[in-house]
Amino acid sequence: MAATIRDVANASGVHVSTVSRTFSAPHLVNPATRNRVLAAAEDLGYRPNRVARALTTGRTNNLGLIVADIANPFFPPLIKSAQAHARERDYHVFVADTDEDHLVEEELIQTLAKQVDGVLLCSPRLGNRAIERLAADIPLVVVNRRVKGMSAVLMDVAHGARLAVEHLLALGHRRLALVTGPSGSWTSGEMRAAAAQRAKDAGIELVILGPNAPTERGGLAAAAQVRRSGATGVLAYNDMVAIGLIEGLSERGVSVPGDISVIGVDDIVPGRLNRPKLTTVAMPTSAAGRTAVDLLLQAVGAGEAATPALATLETSLVVRESTAPPPSGGRT
Amino acid sequence: MAATIRDVANASGVHVSTVSRTFSAPHLVNPATRNRVLAAAEDLGYRPNRVARALTTGRTNNLGLIVADIANPFFPPLIKSAQAHARERDYHVFVADTDEDHLVEEELIQTLAKQVDGVLLCSPRLGNRAIERLAADIPLVVVNRRVKGMSAVLMDVAHGARLAVEHLLALGHRRLALVTGPSGSWTSGEMRAAAAQRAKDAGIELVILGPNAPTERGGLAAAAQVRRSGATGVLAYNDMVAIGLIEGLSERGVSVPGDISVIGVDDIVPGRLNRPKLTTVAMPTSAAGRTAVDLLLQAVGAGEAATPALATLETSLVVRESTAPPPSGGRT
């Protein structure tokens, strides 16, 4: 059986409250006794029981982080930076995967509710209504979504989409396509609006193809439509979709970037490994993880009185090898 | 403030213990009162507080899962299958990343100790001594490691390594290299022993190159040595290393598989996306996740009396495009 605070108290000849203080408010206890207590604790291998502590204080010093799919390479950098940042603030973060299932997502949040002080919802699949309801139970911060009255960290994908369209335009492309993501995705909506507007401003046609699964498979499946669309420049929902699309295109004898240019979004590792190396809109995922933790901790600290904050992080275009001028030189 | 068991008791005119029973042992309470309690609970939005429950029962219904690097594509399938499998058994799994740091790993296990009923150590960086010590605090199951007195799930990488060597031999390669992983890695040791033995049996030379970081970068850095070694067939510690190696080789004008054949281990997604598509030793990661959860739950249930179990999962060779006969046809 593990040592409890009481064992330490007995061993060091003080009362439990003194032991408690040496761990949670060391400055309140006489250095001499403190050392005695610490020695006894060390001796017995005592470690404060965080569960018991949580029960009295109401704080667990844990955060939850929920993602739809941990296998999506977009998330790991965010998770890692969130964990590292939280650790520096003496918080642990527990990650859970919903398997893209919004029911699981909801259940997870509710179960987590009492075991963590707040949860980070990354690219949630849940609707805004549900999220608002859940926020009554526990401080929530969303990443890549805008929910009324809730802190959020957004990545300016609209700006990224504009940059992508401009890059394609500058290369001489005159017929563009957007391969969208899942229908509920905030990011997908933002991209669509921004890209469409930018294309319209340039008097260029942008064909919308979707919705698609946010995976390689989704891109693969969209290849036929892309080819039929006649577009020579395409912006994909994310890098995985772009990679799948390039593969699908190449299966059909269409060369990238020779015949069609493809731009992804996210800047994940597989995109850098891909041949051709992917031109992409880089998302500041590590920064997002840190910022999200900051906002969440802020919300946790403020309790009911929390003022929702909005952080919008910049995106940028990384030009690599999957984009080039269109075959004909740009003029039809 | 969230409703407690006491609120429900008041609202439904019964005592707290009855409320407790309706949730933890429903069959012990009269259907009529049970319904009354349930209705009141529903009404108040009551949900049992798992932390409080854990304090009395000593069980949290949570499992911990520790990985060295969540960004390593090897882990996500394992994590996902473990989470799904655990959920079916009414357990949640919390994932934590140690950032390849064994100090963080140890601290994490200790912190987790009281908040979960057991932890899964996947490809730990900690030494066996440390792991054995930690096992006194909490049920532990290791994946990809053999620790005395502890349940483990192993993947038969030795067999995989032999298959890989045989494949290379069959293609006509007569000088082989093994690009190893980190020095503490159990997997790396197994591979090395098996590959060396198999090569020796065939009267073939196997040069050992390493240790290397288990990453693309590690493979990239090993490219120069591989070239110098004169080997025409190489087995890499894992797919990421293989991918990096191929890249490094190609930077040096060495073609894969034209000049050198490369085999990876793991069968991760980026390997399938790579050009050339990677020939690799496939690891049964999803099965490993499920099996590990089973063994852990078994250990949790058994308490001190736990009999350590050993599960060895089969590996297989997936031949794709990164292997071919050596340039000269095989004879020197």
Place this chain on the structure above:
DNA sequence: ATGAAAGCGCTAACAC
């Protein structure tokens, strides 16, 4: 600076 005591939300004997 330290001790005493109450209690966080729940479960688990033990009565009745």
Place this chain on the structure above:
DNA sequence: GTGTTAGCGCTTTCAT
């Protein structure tokens, strides 16, 4: 079948 009572291990007033 349900009520009573004692804690689980810790923090936190309130005294001293």
